[in-house]
Amino acid sequence: MSAKPSGDKRKKTPESAPGAVWFRAEKTSRTRPQLSHERIIATAVELLDRDGVQKLSMRRLAERLGAHATSLYWHVATKDDVLDLALDAVFAELDLPDEHSASWQGDVEAFMTGLRSVLLRHPWAAALAGSRPLLGPHALRSSEFAYTALATGGFDGVHLSSAAATITHYVIGSASSEAVWRKRSDEAATRSAVDAHLRAHIDEYPTLAGHFPLLKEDDWDAHFHRGMRLLLTGLTSSEARG
Amino acid sequence: MSAKPSGDKRKKTPESAPGAVWFRAEKTSRTRPQLSHERIIATAVELLDRDGVQKLSMRRLAERLGAHATSLYWHVATKDDVLDLALDAVFAELDLPDEHSASWQGDVEAFMTGLRSVLLRHPWAAALAGSRPLLGPHALRSSEFAYTALATGGFDGVHLSSAAATITHYVIGSASSEAVWRKRSDEAATRSAVDAHLRAHIDEYPTLAGHFPLLKEDDWDAHFHRGMRLLLTGLTSSEARG
């Protein structure tokens, strides 16, 4: 199959004919805008949102940009760079207040729910975030917010970084899990198949059978909030602090 | 480059010569054992441990097994199947007690530290575990253990599954993060580069600068344990339960 409908080789209107100046783009051939860092990243995010991380290739990305795959390598070093940049672009969408609120717990909660929602907006992002260091400028900026909130809560030194890592791991882990489940169209079918399997082997899974989580789609939010409350309880208990 | 030293086409000792029976393999050509589910998985884990997930291909896996890539498809449907099976093989290494101890918190701790250590034994495993449903028999068996411990602690219904998900996300997230940092040979150099960057932009990162975590390799264990204690504190607080 694979009908290639592009072609793009028609020369119907000769560009060197008299009078053609008026219909020609102004200075250089602006039919396709030039490649740039930002355009590459924006398009990568767009393709990742549409087709997922497995389907993203340098060739597809370049095609979408009206360029050749090899041209991308003037702007980025590797495909991994593209993924890192796309991921940081997701963190850039995280909208955190400039000022911190009166309650540090409220700020922690704002960080967690905010991060979760941008990660869910781009279902490929959480898994990526969980598997590479988050060192982009926007990721660091979001870390700064979490660190400040926790520092206000009395955390310091190694306890501060442990607490920050813990809440971040929770958000990324739960978003990744939610994204991977929701991605599959047959979530409900898979869940009831697993549930049936567990009940059929109830001697091996006496507790798990009957507790396998989440069959309805509205449950995800509450599921996340329960875990978050658990963490906030732990954070608020004074023993945990430095 | 790529010197192919195999060849394997020499017929130095003619297999049909008189007396050759004694030197020939017994019944069928047993130079390479037959392909099997277990052999495929064991070899996949071996290659993943050695070269990482990025380098694993059906062709390399097959070569290592003395077979052709296409032969694998009689035993598994896709490469993803191989990864799922390899991941569950890691969960199979998790050695949990048959009986539960007197303290449910102790059991939760055993689950968390045990899972962490098998995941770190196979540095590719945590990232994988964070990005796909854990439905293999050995993963389910480990979930059963965690569920039972938490049920003993008073969790039930949706609170039980939320608590289980929370501790699992934490273990997988922190193991994944630790694995990815340790994998790179230049961890220390990267860390101090980040640290320098943060200090150079201290107006943007006033709290984060100076708190960027973990420069020494022994710190990982303590880092993990602090987060775990935080979770246990949250779990022990009665408000969190059903």
Add this chain to the structure above:
DNA sequence: ACCTGAACACCGTTCAAGT
């Protein structure tokens, strides 16, 4: 400075054919 073209060394997977 930015992009193309050709090339290299790979991929996952299907399917008819062999034993």
Add this chain to the structure above:
DNA sequence: ACCTGAACACCGTTCAAGT
């Protein structure tokens, strides 16, 4: 029942060459 061989439609990346 199990494996091979040929083939399809792809990959990431390098590098000399063009403008």
